[in-house]
Amino acid sequence: MPKELQMNPTGKVAIVTGASRGLGRNTAISLAERGTDVIVTYHSNRAEADSVVAAIRALGRKAVALRLDAGDIASFDDFSHQVQGVLRDVWARDRFDHLVNNAGAHHPAPFGQITEADFDRLCDLHFKGVLFLTQKLLPLIAEGGRIVNLSTGLTRFVSAGSAAYASMKGAVEVLTRYLAKELAPRGITVNVVAPGAIETDFFGGAVRDNPALNRAVAENTALGRTGVPEDIGPMIAALLSDANRWVTAQRIEVSGGMYL
Numbered sequence: 001m002p003k004e005l006q007m008n009p010t011g012k013v014a015i016v017t018g019a020s021r022g023l024g025r026n027t028a029i030s031l032a033e034r035g036t037d038v039i040v041t042y043h044s045n046r047a048e049a050d051s052v053v054a055a056i057r058a059l060g061r062k063a064v065a066l067r068l069d070a071g072d073i074a075s076f077d078d079f080s081h082q083v084q085g086v087l088r089d090v091w092a093r094d095r096f097d098h099l100v101n102n103a104g105a106h107h108p109a110p111f112g113q114i115t116e117a118d119f120d121r122l123c124d125l126h127f128k129g130v131l132f133l134t135q136k137l138l139p140l141i142a143e144g145g146r147i148v149n150l151s152t153g154l155t156r157f158v159s160a161g162s163a164a165y166a167s168m169k170g171a172v173e174v175l176t177r178y179l180a181k182e183l184a185p186r187g188i189t190v191n192v193v194a195p196g197a198i199e200t201d202f203f204g205g206a207v208r209d210n211p212a213l214n215r216a217v218a219e220n221t222a223l224g225r226t227g228v229p230e231d232i233g234p235m236i237a238a239l240l241s242d243a244n245r246w247v248t249a250q251r252i253e254v255s256g257g258m259y260l
Contacts, residue, residue: 196255
């Protein structure tokens, strides 16, 4: 392994779920730019995950990609064992420092067309998955660690078709406050970041690829444009730094001022 990959100025290791694309990818790279090593997870696109690993290693950091279906609670035991293995083999340690619960998906539907199957999938991925993955990994998080959960601006303002998705994210916001209280004796901070509309392939790429929607979002955003991943990843990386060690149990909306 090249000498530069043995260096870790912050001494920190982060796990970012759903890091093969979009906000997760940008968050993982932003953490690496600040000197943190990263375990990136992906659901199905190994090639994209490998490209994130390559980008992180090009910055002189260590990185490993692990497959994770963040909505498959039964797989979390195996994932935890894999994390223990790479921590031991790559970092010669048994704990990591930061967990970013980012993995997600959204298939909008009007309230009258929400199916129980769709509801269950959203719940498994966005709420049960976050709760039980955090629970499973908790013994591996170092004292004084950091957890960031991802929510959405849609818990504050309303967009038709997102009732189930936004409700799951609202549950995550409540969970975040409870975790912040219960994990405080270990010095672990827990916060939730709520992005506004971002130009990624999330939501079928609608914000990025639909000119009318893009324009409508920009017109209702104080800073006059839609968001991009580079607006979110660096903010999460900053929140995970020691400079924000006194911030916990907070919902931080990063939306450029949508619907003020």
